[in-house]
Amino acid sequence: MEVVAGASELPLPESFLEFLNQNGLDPSIYAASQSTPRYIRLKPGCKPELAEIETEMKCKLEEVCWLPDFYYLPPDVRIASTKAYQEGKIYGIDASSGAAVLALDISPGDHVLDLCAAPGAKLCMILDLLGGSGSVTGVDVARHRLAASRTMLQKYALGDQCRLLVADGTTFSLTPLRAQSNSKSCNSMVEENSKIYNEWTPRRPWKERKRIAKASKTISQIEEPELIFYGRQSGVVGLSKYDVYRKVNDHEISQFGYDKVLVDAECTHDGSIKHIQKFEQWGWTTLPRRVLDAERTDDLTVLQLKLLINGFRLLKVGGSLVYSTCSLTVAQNEDVVERFLLEHTSAKLLEIDAAKNWPCRQARIPKALRFDPLTSSTSGLFVAKFTKLNA
Numbered sequence: 001m002e003v004v005a006g007a008s009e010l011p012l013p014e015s016f017l018e019f020l021n022q023n024g025l026d027p028s029i030y031a032a033s034q035s036t037p038r039y040i041r042l043k044p045g046c047k048p049e050l051a052e053i054e055t056e057m058k059c060k061l062e063e064v065c066w067l068p069d070f071y072y073l074p075p076d077v078r079i080a081s082t083k084a085y086q087e088g089k090i091y092g093i094d095a096s097s098g099a100a101v102l103a104l105d106i107s108p109g110d111h112v113l114d115l116c117a118a119p120g121a122k123l124c125m126i127l128d129l130l131g132g133s134g135s136v137t138g139v140d141v142a143r144h145r146l147a148a149s150r151t152m153l154q155k156y157a158l159g160d161q162c163r164l165l166v167a168d169g170t171t172f173s174l175t176p177l178r179a180q181s182n183s184k185s186c187n188s189m190v191e192e193n194s195k196i197y198n199e200w201t202p203r204r205p206w207k208e209r210k211r212i213a214k215a216s217k218t219i220s221q222i223e224e225p226e227l228i229f230y231g232r233q234s235g236v237v238g239l240s241k242y243d244v245y246r247k248v249n250d251h252e253i254s255q256f257g258y259d260k261v262l263v264d265a266e267c268t269h270d271g272s273i274k275h276i277q278k279f280e281q282w283g284w285t286t287l288p289r290r291v292l293d294a295e296r297t298d299d300l301t302v303l304q305l306k307l308l309i310n311g312f313r314l315l316k317v318g319g320s321l322v323y324s325t326c327s328l329t330v331a332q333n334e335d336v337v338e339r340f341l342l343e344h345t346s347a348k349l350l351e352i353d354a355a356k357n358w359p360c361r362q363a364r365i366p367k368a369l370r371f372d373p374l375t376s377s378t379s380g381l382f383v384a385k386f387t388k389l390n391a
């Protein structure tokens with residue numbers, strides 16, 4: 001496979017340059033990889049410890065003026081070995097990702113759905129912003145990636161209000177558990193369905209693991225989501241399986257659906273300069289397979305639209321949904337949003353109030369925004385926000 005050193009100074013594979021060309025993207029953006037800053041987010045409540053953290057990291061942390069709790073991380077500083085990181089006081093997250101979460105405008109008590117949640121940086125920030133109220137349902141189709149999110153939640157002690165489900169976000173149908181408050185399981189349910197969830201423990205007794213394995217076989221056959229974690233305040237503890245997995249109709253969803261939905265959709269990641277830069281270690285020849293796999297990209301915009309449609313279906317009337325991708329292409333962003341709006345008259349694009357000072361620009365459609373690595377000093381990100389009107 002031919003690998004070419006282009007305007008980007010990086011030896012980008014020919015097929016990736018072709019992809020950029022087809023999408024009208026300038027390869028020189030990848031030259032910004034060295035100059036794009038890294039960011040960390042300080043866990044709320046840890047600000048008094050900032051001086052101590054700076055001493056440990058042997059650097060001054062400059063605050064990002066447009067994004068609360070975010071700091072620029074000097075390029076030579078590694079956080080993984082620091083006590084602050086190991087104790088879960090700081091975590092690495094790009095400022096544009098933080099902006100996508102802020103666009104949700106999380107309020108205390110919100111029930112939030114994160115439909116493509118893994119590996120979980122945005123999930124953590126959502127839980128941080130909820131500050132011990134409401135609930136978060138994190139869904140991802142990749143079990144191993146969602147398991148990594150579970151580890152992250154435990155590390156940052158953020159799991160209390162959260163449940164994690166391995167499921168296909170295009171068909172996921174569970175509403176927040178408040179929707180089930182009026183419908184407890186009845187006696188006629190089979191024993192498996194009337195099983196009451198106790199507090200979640202990482203290691204389950206052998207007998208129970210065997211029973212779960214048997215049950216999950218049944219679950220996958222009927223394509224039910226697999227619950228791989230639930231916190232003490234997630235609403236799951238004390239409910240029966242029937243209550244947790246109960247499906248509700250569209251009328252109930254309009255009242256009891258999620259207050260906020262994040263659809264941070266699977267994409268080609270071409271806007272994530274740091275992601276593309278990682279191929280320096282992974283090997284440039286693996287980029288076409290990992291990023292541009294034909295089967296994946298052909299179906300990608302269809303998947304993105306389906307995720308957006310299903311996320312919107314699960315939103316309650318008056319709630320807000322944020323659609324984001326870290327691709328810079330129009331096909332995965334504006335085109336998906338336009339197709340969605342054509343088919344969904346109850347969807348209305350919203351201005352992102354929090355964005356007044358953000359270093360981003362307007363996307364090709366009004367109200368949607370784009371972070372551009374060359375001008376925003378962040379990774380690339382597209383963000384559009386919707387609300388649901390009464391149908």
Ligand SMILES: C[S@@+](CC[C@H](N)C(=O)[O-])C[C@H]1O[C@@H](n2cnc3c(N)ncnc32)[C@H](O)[C@@H]1O
Nearest residue numbers: 116118119120121122140141142168169264266
């Ligand atoms: C851009 S990443 C999400 C990043 C995540 N929001 C974060 O902040 O760490 C996209 C995710 O979508 C997941 N995904 C792909 N297809 C999916 C589907 N059909 N349903 C749910 N998740 C899916 C991938 O496994 C991947 O973890």
